[in-house]
Amino acid sequence: MLLYVLVLLLALTWVYLKWLSVKRYWADRGVVHEKPHPLLGSFTFLQKVNPAIWMRKIYDRFPKEPYVGIWVFWRPGIIVNSPELARRILVKDFDCFRNRLAGTDTGKVDPIGGLNIFTLNDPVWSAIRRRLTPVFTSSKLKSLHHLYSSKAKELTQRIANDIKNNKTIELRNLYVDYTTDVIGTSSFGIKLDTVLTGSSPLRSITGTFMHYGALRGLAWCSIFYLPELAKVFRFNLFPKSSVAYFRRVFKQIVAQRGGYNGKSEENDLLDALRKIKYDSDNNGEVMDEDLVIAQAAVFLQAGFDTSASALTFLTYELAYKPEIQEKVYQELLQAKKALGDKEFDATVLSELIYFNCVIKETLRKYPPMGWLDRVAEKNYRIDDKLTIAKGTSVYVNSMGMQHDPDYYPDPDRFDPDRFLPENDDGSRPYMPFGEGPRICIGMRFAHRTIWYAASQILLNYHLQPMPGTKTPVRCEVDHRGLILAPGKETYVKFVPRS
Structure with a gap:
């Protein structure tokens, strides 16, 4: 019995001394830092606040500091x-920062979630990226004009039908x-009518993808912040049932096209x-x-x-900004009149100055x-005061920088100007789409998805x-997922233009 007590005391002593070392890490290097929690480090916000909102709070809490020390747990x-x-x-x-923490060997327990281009690390990442680019x-996406x-x-028709009913x-x-519909048809050749009916087999998958319960939120946080934990508990990036269904659908479409060596004229993501x-x-x-x-x-x-x-936030902001909405409408209307019988295409939409200012804002x-x-990937000298160690996680605070009043005065105000x-x-x-290699x-694809929908809606x-709805400044965002998405159902009134 005495031996067990002694072992326990030694273990607790080791943990305590280890904690003191962890706690002093950034102070010993003269770096401003968050006070760490004994278990969660700096990540006490998880499942309570969206990471993007937390990033902005860190930025505001340490103004003018080029970097801030945190603890990803310990x-x-x-x-x-x-x-x-x-x-x-x-x-x-970039060569020193090619990889992401989420790509740290999670593919062995979660091949679909851990082997994709977003989480993959080199050398596989660069090979896949090169072949998918x-x-x-722009020339390949041009062929999708009729789909967009x-x-x-159909999106505007859906709104008209809902208003009528x-x-x-x-x-x-x-x-x-x-x-x-846009992604399913353009990428996998699946003919869908989700936008008109509100349902389809692929929509059932995206429905589960967009739901972040407590367990899935924990899984995502583990994958992106502590992949060792994800491996221990075998967490998955995507819901297992949806992955199984998606895998069956994918294999069926490949088989319909003659397998992996069959010829096809679709020329889409699946063919690539x-x-x-x-x-x-x-x-x-x-x-x-x-x-x-x-x-x-x-x-x-x-x-x-x-x-x-993005389309939800854009629509919601413009509903509260009638003067901005009218300005972009007039630009779209003039462009439409100039085209005559022709339709908007990506070239025309990309050249509409104010319309694109609205999207950028x-x-x-x-x-x-x-x-x-x-x-x-190796020890990296940030400045004369600090060299970070190999393996250190680095988070570029794009949310904080894009809300810095020195760069964007009155940052909570929606101002396309x-x-x-x-x-x-x-x-x-x-850097909403990142920067560098x-x-x-999918940045060009995303722009087109937003261009076509927003232009038709606003026209x-x-x-x-x-x-009774909240103004955009008070709009809630999802606190369980990692994507900056609306946290509650969001509504505006669509009034048909005469």
Whole structure:
């Protein structure tokens, strides 16, 4: 009995001394820091506050500090608040910050969640990225014009039908129906009518993807912040039932196209993935099918909800800003008249100055994620005072920088004029899609998804606030997920334009 007590005391003593060492880590290096919690480190906000909102609070709590020390539970990490240092990490010194913490070997327990281009680490990441990049060029996306156009028109028709039937229109679900159709059809060749009906087999998958209960929220936090815990508890990035269904659908479509070596004229994401596997297998690089399916799954996950949330925030802001709404409407109307019988396409929409200022301001205020995470591949000298150790997690605080009043005065105000050519020389921090070699591969796709939907909505409807709803400044965001998305159902009134 005495031996057990002695062992316990020694263990507790070791833990206590270890804690004292952890607690002093940033103080010993002269770095301003958050006071750590004995168990959670700096992450006491998890499941209570969206990480993007927490990032902004850190930025505001330590004004003018280029970096802030934190603890990812007991592991030291650092938040970067300096645009210059951020560009070094993301661009200039990218070779030292090629990887993400979420890509730390989670693929063995969660192949679909851990082997996708978002979480993958080198050398597999660079190989997959290189082969997928041609799918997202402007010339390739140009071929999707008719899909974007038809789905945007169906979106306005859906709103008209709901108005006629006296249905309340919840924005996020409305736009998820639209983005599910766009991604499902353009990427996997699945013919869908979700935007008109509100349901489809693929919509059931995106429905589960967008729900973050307590367990899934814990799983995501573990994967992105403490992958060792994710491996122990075998957490998955996506719900297992949805992954099983998606895997069956994916294999069925591949089989319909003749397998991985069959010829196809679809020329979409699925065909690109088929070719990657076919070429790899022929070159003696046997590629597991899960690696291919993982890219399809993450494109669906990363694309449908981020674009839908951006459209939700844009619509909600404009409902409360009639003068901005009218200005962008007049620009769209003039462009429409100039086209005559022709339709908007990506080229025309990309050249509408104020319309794109509205979109940029939406993404400034509501970036899809509030930070960009990297891991130091070797010891890295930040400045004359600090060298961070190999393996340190680095979080570029994009949310904080995009709400810094020195760069964006009155940052909570929705003001597209910030991005007019005469007001924007490109020097201010703005990175809703990331920056550098790991910039979001689907950025052009996302812009088109937003362009077509927003232009049709604003041409056909005047947006007004619903009585009793909160103003955008007080709008709640989801506190359990990692994406910056609305936390509650969001409504506006759609008034048909004459």
